[in-house]
Amino acid sequence: MAKILAVDDSAAMRQMVGATLTAAGHEVQQAADGQEALTIAAARPFDLVITDVNMPVMNGLELVRKLRTLPTYRGVPLLVLTTENSTERKLEGKDAGATGWLVKPFNPDRLLSTIARVLS
Amino acid sequence: MSALPGPRPTVALPPALPGFEQLQRFWEPKSGCWTARLLPGEYYVTRSNEAIMTVLGSCISACVRDPDRGIGGMNHFMLPEESGAGHNAWLDPKAGLATRYGSYAMESLLNQLLRTGASRSRLELKIFGGGKILSSMTVIGQRNIDFMLGYARLEGLKLSAQDVGGTQPRKIVYYPADGKVMVRRLASVSHNLADRERNYMHSLHGQQDGGEVELFE
Numbered sequence: 001m002a003k004i005l006a007v008d009d010s011a012a013m014r015q016m017v018g019a020t021l022t023a024a025g026h027e028v029q030q031a032a033d034g035q036e037a038l039t040i041a042a043a044r045p046f047d048l049v050i051t052d053v054n055m056p057v058m059n060g061l062e063l064v065r066k067l068r069t070l071p072t073y074r075g076v077p078l079l080v081l082t083t084e085n086s087t088e089r090k091l092e093g094k095d096a097g098a099t100g101w102l103v104k105p106f107n108p109d110r111l112l113s114t115i116a117r118v119l120s
Numbered sequence: 121m122s123a124l125p126g127p128r129p130t131v132a133l134p135p136a137l138p139g140f141e142q143l144q145r146f147w148e149p150k151s152g153c154w155t156a157r158l159l160p161g162e163y164y165v166t167r168s169n170e171a172i173m174t175v176l177g178s179c180i181s182a183c184v185r186d187p188d189r190g191i192g193g194m195n196h197f198m199l200p201e202e203s204g205a206g207h208n209a210w211l212d213p214k215a216g217l218a219t220r221y222g223s224y225a226m227e228s229l230l231n232q233l234l235r236t237g238a239s240r241s242r243l244e245l246k247i248f249g250g251g252k253i254l255s256s257m258t259v260i261g262q263r264n265i266d267f268m269l270g271y272a273r274l275e276g277l278k279l280s281a282q283d284v285g286g287t288q289p290r291k292i293v294y295y296p297a298d299g300k301v302m303v304r305r306l307a308s309v310s311h312n313l314a315d316r317e318r319n320y321m322h323s324l325h326g327q328q329d330g331g332e333v334e335l336f337e
Contacts, residue, residue: 009240010230011225011274054231054242083228090334099336105217105224107331114333 001025002047002119007037007063009055013104017050017081020108026115034058038066042051045072048119050111053089054081061096068097077118081106129154134168145170151325155293158196160195160320162261163225164166164191165232173293177309177317178261180268180284183246183294183301184229184277186238192296193233194200197225198264198317200324221324222267226275245272246301248292253309253317260321261285 004026006017014041021028031037034051035058041049049067051060058066060080067073079097082089085103093101099118102111127149133154136143140156143164148155151171156164157175158181164173172179172194189317199218234240250265252258263286272279283290283303289310293302 010223010227011276012219012271013227015274016220016223054234056234082233083224085332094336097190100333100337102334103332104227105220105331110331110333114335118335 001027002010002115003027003029003045005029005031005041005046005049007031007034007035007051007055008047008059010051012072017106017111021115024112034060034063034066037063039117041073042070046076047114048077050079050081050115053080053084053093061092062091064096064098072085077115079081079114079118081111084096094107100103121283124188134170135168137165137167137232139232140164140166151294153294154247158314159277160196160198161323163193163195163229163232164186164228165191165236166189167236169297170312171293174293175289175306175313177251177253177292177313178249178264179317179320180247180249180261180264181292181294182229182268183292183296183299184233184243185296186233186298187299188242189239190297191236192267192294193229193234194294194296195225195229198223198260198266198321198324201260201321204220218263219267222264222271224270243273243275243277244280244299246294246299247272247279248283248301248303249282249288250284252285253289254314255259265274280328 003026008014009032018028033055053060064078079100080093080098081102090101142154145156147152147167153171155171155173156200164172166218181197183194199222204278250261252261281282291304
């Protein structure tokens, strides 16, 4: 079981991802944009962060960049879950410090197996 | 830019936003408007004075715009078939495929609107389609309608108009600049429309696997 911060501006996505992770035994906290996520992540440590890219206030790639500057999150897996699948965007994610890139519509089994893999 | 020849356009074809250059647009003399034509699975966003049209059977379209910025778009999709999708699809631990695919179709459109400069809090939504047009596709239209209403509620989108259900196909023409929608009920289901929807429905089976993953290690 891991403590996971799930970040998405879509309430529908937050519900679906949250339900998938909770049912698999993970403890999930949610945020609706990068800024809110950064505040939550700075206040307590998480084992993994999974974030959308296109969000108001602060986007997911900016969140990944900011988290990587915090000592607590230097080695924590940061996954991106987005509708975007262009090579350029993925490279941007990699450069920002993301651990992996998952394309929506998400596959619950694959999401869980990816999480298990990056946490091991 | 793919524009079909038509009778004497009186205005130049507006530039397409990046990523939408390939979508077919034609000159519609009656409305004096360039018009983008959507097929199942496609969406289009514009900030120009042009129209978006499509023909819907059991598929559903969301017309979404930011009235202050004159940015709007439309999609055209249906949910893939799946067994056992209950009313709590949003909270299903396995997050039903249909719900995930529908959210993906909506999010693709919304993301493009926001990237183009629309404000999420101002977005106005109109929904069309979800007809019961073929005996072999009886519940599909209603599932599409139920999904769309649930999604709008969850996401807090303002639903300002809807024309859904029934037994006739619809031709929809949306003008994002002023939000106007022309709906025409079609008398009968053409073979083309029925084939298009059936082919689209079958193509969605291939997407069941979904969720491409790339690890940067």
